Amino acid sequence: MSDWGEKSTADLMSRYVSKDMGYGVPKEGWRICLAHEFKEKRKPFQAKDVSLSNVMEHIGLGIRYLKWWYKKTQVEKKAPFIDMFRAQPLRQIYGAPLGGIGGGTITRGWRGEFCRWQLNPGMYHYKTVPANQFTVCLRRAGQTVYQQVLSVERPPTLQGWNWGYCGEYAFYHALYPRAWTVYHLPGQDVTLTCRQVSPVIPHDYQDSSLPVAVFVWDIENKNDYDLEVSIMFTMVNGSGHKDDKSGGHWNEPFHLEKDGDAVSGVLLHHCPAVNPYTLCIAAREKVSHQTAFSPKGTCSALWNDLITDGRLDSPTGSSPPTAKGDKVAAALAVGCTVPAQSHNMLEFCLAWDMPKITFGSREREHIRRYTRYFGARGAASPALSHYALTHYRQWEKSIEEWQRPILQDSSLPSWYKSALFNELYFIVDGGTVWTELPEDADVSGGLRSENGGLPAQPAVIKEYGRFAYLEGQEYRMYNTYDVHFYASFALIMLWPKLALSVQYDIAGSVVQQDPTERLHLMSGRCSPVKTRNVVPHDIGDPDDEPWQRVNAYLIHDTADWKDLNLKFVLQVYRDFHLTQDRQYLQDMWPICQAVMESEMKFDLDGDGLIENSGYADQTYDGWTVTGPSAYCGGLWLASLCVMCKMAILLDNKEMYQLYRSTLDKGSTAFDKLLWNGKYYNYDSSGRDLSNSVMSDQCAGHWFLRASGLGDGEFKAFPQEKIRSALKSVYELNVMSFAGGHMGAVNGMRPEGVPDRSSVQSDEVWIGVVYGLAATMIHEGMLTEGLRTAEGCYRTVWEQLGMAFQTPEAYCEKSIYRSLAYMRPLSIWAMQLALNTFPHFLLFDRVVVVGEELL
Incomplete structure (x- = not known):
């Protein structure tokens, strides 16, 4: 310690x-x-915490949100899915x-x-x-x-x-x-x-x-x-x-x-x-x-x-x-x-x-x-x-048998053992519902398995029920998918049938459409609630009718987000790798093909690499990104890689060739446009801040490692570049921020000051930090990974008094945002990484700060 x-x-x-x-x-x-x-004693994020430049940039959003908020609360007498005016103290x-x-x-x-x-x-x-x-x-x-x-x-x-x-x-x-x-x-x-x-x-x-x-x-x-x-x-x-x-x-x-x-x-x-x-x-x-x-x-x-x-x-x-x-x-x-x-x-x-x-x-x-x-x-x-009262002793015996190997592992620090198990509170206290599937339910979205869709009642949902948890107790959307990407490790490792149930529900939503036009608050434009063959942002608001009406989130039109489809594909293969459920893989394959086909349209110049669209079109929904980017570009390459792997497993040589050739082209473009010799630039726009160091730049590689890939034929990134990027993140986003005691800031300038171009680039996202730590551990950087995650645990649980309400984000001083949030369940990705590598290899491969990466 x-x-x-x-x-x-x-x-x-x-x-x-x-x-x-x-x-x-x-x-x-x-x-x-x-x-x-x-x-x-910290305060929740409020409008007054936004810099003047950001206020001017988002003044339209503010006016539209105010009008929408007034109608929702005063006319409809309903609770907003995110209440920016009445955050919980x-x-x-x-x-x-x-x-x-x-x-x-x-x-x-x-x-x-x-x-x-x-x-x-x-x-x-x-x-x-x-x-x-x-x-x-x-x-x-x-x-x-x-x-x-x-x-x-x-x-x-x-x-x-x-x-x-x-x-x-x-x-x-x-x-x-x-x-x-x-x-x-x-x-x-x-x-x-x-x-x-x-x-x-x-x-x-x-x-x-x-x-x-x-x-x-x-x-x-x-x-x-x-x-x-x-x-x-x-x-x-x-x-x-x-x-x-x-x-x-x-x-x-x-x-x-x-x-x-x-x-x-x-x-x-x-x-x-x-x-x-x-x-x-x-x-x-x-x-x-x-x-x-x-x-x-x-x-x-x-x-x-x-x-x-x-x-x-x-x-x-x-x-x-x-x-x-x-x-x-x-x-x-x-x-x-x-x-x-x-x-x-x-x-x-x-x-x-x-x-x-x-x-x-x-x-x-x-x-x-x-x-x-x-x-x-x-x-x-x-x-x-x-x-x-007659069974709790057996429950305790089961709990002790589950926890004992980790608690008795002397190579793991005490804070980690506390964090790993205590962060699981959100599985239960995330507004969670677990329901039976109605007898007349059809989760296929109308496209049946014989036509490349799903069964009306997949066996896993029929047997294990439907599961939903909120993005956060204050961000009231069920199964928010860009965030579930991080949190899903807890489910797939501990209750895998629930993880697969969520995937079948999402897959059924992919093929659905809702042409109802509605105003999206960021752009001020109207577009459909749900577009066919794209992954929904969420499966609904508990103050409305979840599963029936998806996409409660209306700040952006997420049909144009670049990460949702890719996160579905990556989770499908990760889940198959951990469960070896071949029926699941076969059921998901046509849905994966459909969302990848939808994603292809974001490759505007045919170089095999998708482009972001000049607004915050991914999970960092307040941080603008333009052109090919480290985060979405990396997720894209990783998705192509797992599509190649799934095509081989399903003996589909034609699709393997398509994804393989796209991956080869895209990898070349990714390297050329984003690699700067030490890490991958935030984006390739050429803006003043495009060379910021993003803590989450290796998210795609993280999922490859978690899926048993990332080497040989099924890798998307050169290992030495991943190691160099992680070293840069550790030196800058972790150790050059708050004395190395608060985790990793999302965005850091190469000169060692946080990127303050947006609210979110200047925040620490606890769930992202746990994912980053898992990536470091996968690469043998155990000391760095544990130190990175330790900063978040101690800040939240020991300094800020946020036990059992871990927020989405905090800044170095004064404020936090969105208490009791889903993403920090990603700490279970650290345990998967520890499970994957024998400890003697981890300790042998530790990279010391300041020394050259091997």
Whole structure:
């Protein structure tokens, strides 16, 4: 670990005063004292952060966006897919989310708050609900000696409760999908360790879909006398949303015995007109409950009920439906005896059941994946809780078996192990939906397999369902494809069937068209929503009707983007290489040919190399690029290379010759137009800034390496030039930026100052940096790759307080953009690179800065 890294990590725990490190807390992960305060307070990117020259260049966009925003918010009463006027402020509070994949999420803060909610699919709200708490009660010889809400907060409500736990005696530790909170109870010689477990298990397509989380409380009694210990779990019926007061919500106790195991708890039925659901708090042994209490006022009655004997009254029967304007909550208490100098444990479950969902347009009903196993009637919460409490140990065994080889690899730094697993939070908390394919669905786009298209219901979607996640919690578009290109490594490595399901959905969208004309905000011109035989930007907005209406993004007409088609082709072969699914390759081949044919039109001069069109026509949608470019030109050559490989595998010699000849021509032109002796120029326009150093210039080569290509017949770039380009990026974009401590800036001038020609060239994109680091590792530059990625992890997780909300971008100072973003899942590309090369080769081939590349 670097010196600056050691200090950064230590700062998070500097206020922890106890020596107790909890029960079973692992060494690796992200750890923070509950009393920690982050010194740096950043602001979201706003219009005032744009330079004058950029303002003048984009004044038309600004006027058109303002008009569109006003119509969307004030007339249609809908949420903009990107709200440039109401970016989320930075709340430095978030911890690991609860729940499996695609059933909705509830995020807990690292101080224990229930504070970020996504139960309605894809739609977030950020409300901390003060009454959602765990409380501990200690009793000795029949008398309560200590009762405390395990929260450092002092809310203005619930004044009858004992708040203000001293955060210096507690810390939080996350190693997703588990997290631990350790509380050393001052003056009591008792330590509580709350272990939070969610069923997020690679290659598991059943339990990983469940909307449940388990809280295991390990209680250590270090006294010379026995203690009775009770834990109370309180939960409001709702999520802090305004519909909590809409009326008609009610609670009821339940008891379920099955297979020799009994579970009891309270069901909280939340009954809005759209997407009703049931919350469930449950436990296994010595359960007492309070079916309903009002979470306003002092709530002294509930507090006194627990303090009397460590139990709650446990009334029978349901609560009456709430009146409009009122809220209702429930409480569950579980107790046990902890002998002197000994240990015991208690278990709780939180489940939520919203089996049927509609998106914002309310045109279609969708069924969540977990209903395949627990039914879609809305009565699954007891069974979900029972299953979770009787199976979580097996989940943990599977999680430990998956994580152990990486955690025990002493050659990998601790920060990397934390980053790799904790960044996976977005798979669950990316507004994620995982639904069953309707029986009457046709994903082929109308072009069937016998005509060069797809099956109406591909087997992988029929068996494993449909999957969608947002570009970001603030950038509300599902499966944004230019960004998924980076993030997809997490899916293809851990849940490959979901990755293939996404690809089939995208392939079906390729052959579709939507001729509806609409205004695109950057150009001010009208063009069709979707053009046939091009990859869509996204599959829709959850506030509309995803899958049915694609391309929610309307800043540019992405039919003219240069990267989307190529990213589809590269992912098809990468996925085949990792899965060896030949049926998938055969199904995708005609779609790949179609999008490559569409891409050919961008080669304006017939030299085998595509040209960018003088605007921001790729994933860097605010950074103008003209003519052949390092980024898109490199993706093009890499795509030609994998098309050659696929043509050989499918015994199509004619297409092999076409792509081979184009690749040979294009490679010559790419070298001639862009290589400057050290790296590939940003573009070939001859502008003042065309020779900027782009951190992402080797993206095409990265995918070749990730696909087992890049050498011999199937390479697109000379190895010595790739190495030289990576060395230049490391020396300039990494080490000459922010002291080498913040990752790689997107654009850097050869003289060592950031390219400030656009907002995006002056940013660090965390997901791009992880991809760059993977490329370096593929080329044997392990030290450089790890140092490059380390800067991003430490900046986001240790300096800026952005844990579990990694943004798309930050600048060297002051600002960030788009919290909780998809692209940083690309860190799993680093693991693929590490898996690909034996470690002894990696360490032998490390390139030292300042020395000549071999």
